């Protein structure tokens with residue numbers, strides 16, 4: 001059994017419904033137990049800024065499988081929820097990324113773990129802190145990483 005932290009995001013369609021459905025699909029997956037889910041946050045688009053605001057969240061998952069197998073499940077859930085790939089960092093109805101595991105590291109073409117941009121992304125770290133406040137990432141607490149991000153204040157609780 002391994003612990004994985006997952007980031008979910010959406011900026012097209014009914015964003016909250018897509019995030020909820022993504023988590024529900026994970027809950028229904030054999031060999032996967034969803035241990036915690038963060039609140040949702042309204043976040044400005046990162047990287048490619050000319051697109052609608054995102055709703056983001058994070059989940060902790062215990063899975064009886066490798067990171068690659070879990071990622072394959074996440075990619076098939078994205079497809080089931082209507083994800084169409086257009087451009088890198090572009091708008092999407094759902095995005096499910098593996099961001100971190102205390103139990104596995106990977107640097108293959110199809111799975112980079114930790115996710116290479118996680119420490120630069122307030123939309124990943126702020127929800128992640130809600131479910132893993134004691135996480136140490138590359139020798140720094142998650143609080144320290146967030147304090148050092150200039151845009152962390154723009155990540156707002158979704159009401």
Ligand SMILES: Nc1ncnc2c1ncn2[C@@H]1O[C@H](COP(=O)(O)OP(=O)(O)OP(=O)(O)O)[C@@H](O)[C@H]1O
Nearest residue numbers: 088089090095096097098099109110111112113115
């Ligand atoms: N940690 C990871 N989580 C999700 N996908 C990953 C990861 N590492 C590598 N990938 C690969 O990245 C591919 C493209 O993913 P995707 O289209 O979601 O990228 P993106 O969301 O536009 O950008 P980013 O990966 O920077 O968030 C996936 O098919 C997957 O194989």
Ligand SMILES: Nc1nc2c(c(=O)[nH]1)N=C(CO)CN2
Nearest residue numbers: 009043044045046054089123
């Ligand atoms: N706020 C926000 N910005 C993004 C997001 C996202 O989920 N939230 N995902 C991206 C590609 O993974 C690119 N930019």
